[in-house]
Amino acid sequence: MTRLHLGYTGAPLDKADHMRRDAAAIQAARMHPSARFLILDDLKPLMAEGGTDLFWARRSEIPTGLAIFLGLNADGEPRFAVDGKPDDDLPARATDARAAGALLADGRAAIIAQARSVLDWHRRHGFCANCGAPTEVQKAGYSRLCGSCGAEHFPRVDPVVIMLAEKDGLALVGRGPRFPAGFFSALAGFVEPGESLEEAVARELHEEAGIRVHGVRYGASQPWPFPSSLMMGAFATAEGFELALDESEIAEARWVSREEVRAALAGEADWKAPPPLAIAHWLLATWAGRP
Amino acid sequence: MTRLHLGYTGAPLDKADHMRRDAAAIQAARMHPSARFLILDDLKPLMAEGGTDLFWARRSEIPTGLAIFLGLNADGEPRFAVDGKPDDDLPARATDARAAGALLADGRAAIIAQARSVLDWHRRHGFCANCGAPTEVQKAGYSRLCGSCGAEHFPRVDPVVIMLAEKDGLALVGRGPRFPAGFFSALAGFVEPGESLEEAVARELHEEAGIRVHGVRYGASQPWPFPSSLMMGAFATAEGFELALDESEIAEARWVSREEVRAALAGEADWKAPPPLAIAHWLLATWAGRP
Known part of the structure; x- marks a missing residue:
């Protein structure tokens, strides 16, 4: 495997x-x-025409707008991301960041995640939360400094737990109120101040589904740039099957077998599982075992 | 064990x-x-005189200041935290939050973590980062709303990786430039936008110590309310012993054996290991095996 x-x-x-x-x-x-720039048009990365790669613009091709430093490629060539409106005549197309991530399906998607999260943060953090004054970009885009009170602000990353509760060969999947019809996924929620990742898993499953769990096991993680989450996938053992849903968070939930999960991942069930881009797919595939 | x-x-x-x-x-x-209030005086929680428990004030005893909802105790009694200057005549003492956490050494310390992180966030986030206008407390202290642009802001939790790189029976510990003399700990750093927890571990070890690692294994997590980190402890396998320190982050580093770690945890080595309150202690103790 x-x-x-x-x-x-x-x-x-x-x-x-x-x-x-x-x-x-x-x-x-x-x-x-050798510098190249990934342009994000309203947070949508530019893909080369044909949609099989990112479009890396030369400096002469970039619009006015905030540029942040992404890093160096394997040849030591600098790469940046720019927030701006590209010229119409570039051989490129602004592409939804989820669609672009799915199309690339490899490490290049991580460049989109970094660029989108940091640029989005700048869009929504032009002022100092401490005193209200405008702030200025520092450190190549990785900080904003307040000239008035001196506070330094850093791009935010929000830790999120996403988890499969399981019991006796069944796992719990749920459908959020705004999910497309028939779409079920792992339950998830933000980690709060003053709790561990494992405690957040247990709290969220209790709040959203009314179940108690023990034996929380971390599985894997991924960045999720909408706007800037760190998704941490886990498994947990449920103490019972009875559900009490928080309907503001979960419209419908069900316990599914490994066989049902494998069918859903293969597109052969009466419900839809998350696509490979999302860690929920990894959780389900890892739990169910792939054929 | x-x-x-x-x-x-x-x-x-x-x-x-x-x-x-x-x-x-x-x-x-x-x-x-039955409502009780944990007062934090300049972010220092009040401990009952004698220092063996938190001091839970009655409503008539609390100072003016922001109160946030902490939750319900096992008997369903409400608990709050208040940011304010307590009366001098309370039989209680404002205590450094690290010292209080170490004194309690059980789940009661988690109440301090929740209270301190959320109250500190309010102190530094009275204005809207999106437009600069003053914001108002909502949701019992778990949100601030901007009446001007409508943006909603949530208490921040910063994911941090803290890790032991190991190779051939040795683990890497380091001393930050501001650490007390002789004190060594696991290396650590903030997770950045656009990377997984595992990638953050590898990046930080390369940036701070110049080593490459593979096989990152998550171990455990804890909240760390200074001001609001989620510490995620991990192990990783180093590909070599040669170090190249970033001296702005690491003043000194050394490879230590399990025997040396056990001696340091017992207070019997020429260097000091982190105290039980910190997850770095858990990482070292778990790696070295306790006697």
């Missing part, structure tokens, strides 16, 4: 963190002839 | 999330005769 690729992981870039603190190095990298 | 308790985990409260959305229920809980 080959290991399933986790969506948005496997970035091929060296983030070269030490360069971020060196404004002259970043400026030199930006002006270097 | 009993399982080591992870600091700040095991909260005995039911967070009763559904009540947060119900302002009338929160108000009734606050006025209920």
Whole structure:
């Protein structure tokens, strides 16, 4: 059994963190002839026509807008992301970030995740939460500094737990109120201040489905750039089957067998499982065993 | 071997999330005769005199200041945290949150973690990052709403990886530039947008110590309320011993044997290991095996 690729992981870039603190190095990298830029048009990355690769623009092709440093490729060439409206005549198309991630299905999608999360954060964090004054971009896009009160702000990453509760060969899947019809997935929720990942799994399953669990086992993780989650997948053992749904979070839930999960992953069930891009797919496939 | 308790985990409260959305229920809980309040004086929780338990104030004893809902205890009695200056005549003492966590050494410390992280967030997030206008507390303290642009903001939790790289029976520990003399711990760093937990472990070890690793294994997690981290402990296999330290992050590092780690945890080595409150202690103790 080959290991399933986790969506948005496997970035091929060296983030070269030490360069971020060196404004002259970043400026030199930006002006270097080998520099290339991933343009995000309203947070949609540009894909080359045909849709099989990212479109990497030259400096002369980029629009006005915030540029953040992504890192260096395997040849040491600098890569940036730019938030702006591209020229119509580029041989490229702005593509929904989920669709682009699914089309690439490899480490290149991780570049989209990094670019989209950081640029989106800048869009919504132009002011200082501490004093209300405008802030300025620092460190090649990895910080904003308030000139008024001196507070420094960093791009946010929100830890999220996503989990399969299981008991006696059955696992719990649910459908959110805004999910497409027939679509079921693993339950999920944000980790709160003052709890561990394992406690968040147990709390969310109790809040959303009314079940108690023990034996929480971490499985894998992925970034999810909508806007900037770190999804952490886990398994847990349920103490009973009886559900009490929080209908604001879960419209419908069911206990499914491994056979049913395998059928759903193969597109042969009366319900739809999440696509390979999402860690919920990994959780279900890992739990059910792939044929 | 009993399982080591992870600091700040095991909260005995039911967070009763559904009540947060119900302002009338929160108000009734606050006025209920069984309601009790943990006062934090400049983010230091009040401990009862003698220092063996938290001090739970009655409503008549609390200072003016923001109160957030913590949850319900096992008897369904409401518990809150208040940010304010307590009366001098209370039989209680404001205690450093690390010291208080170490003194309690059980699930009661998790209450401090929740209270301190959320109250600290409010202190530093009175304004809307999106538009700069003042925001207002919502949902019993779990959200702030901007009346000007409508943006809703949630308490932040920052995922952090903390890890032991190991090779041939040796593990890597390091000393930060601001650590007390002789104190070594596991290396750590913030997860960035667009990477998995496992990728963050590998990136941080490369950035800070110059080593490459594979086979990252998640171990355990804990909340760390300074100000609001989710610490995720992991192990990884190093590909070589040669170090190249980033001296802004690591002043000194060394490869240590299991025997040396056991000696340090017992206070019998020429270097000091982290205290039981910190997950780095769990990582070292789990790796070295306790006698």
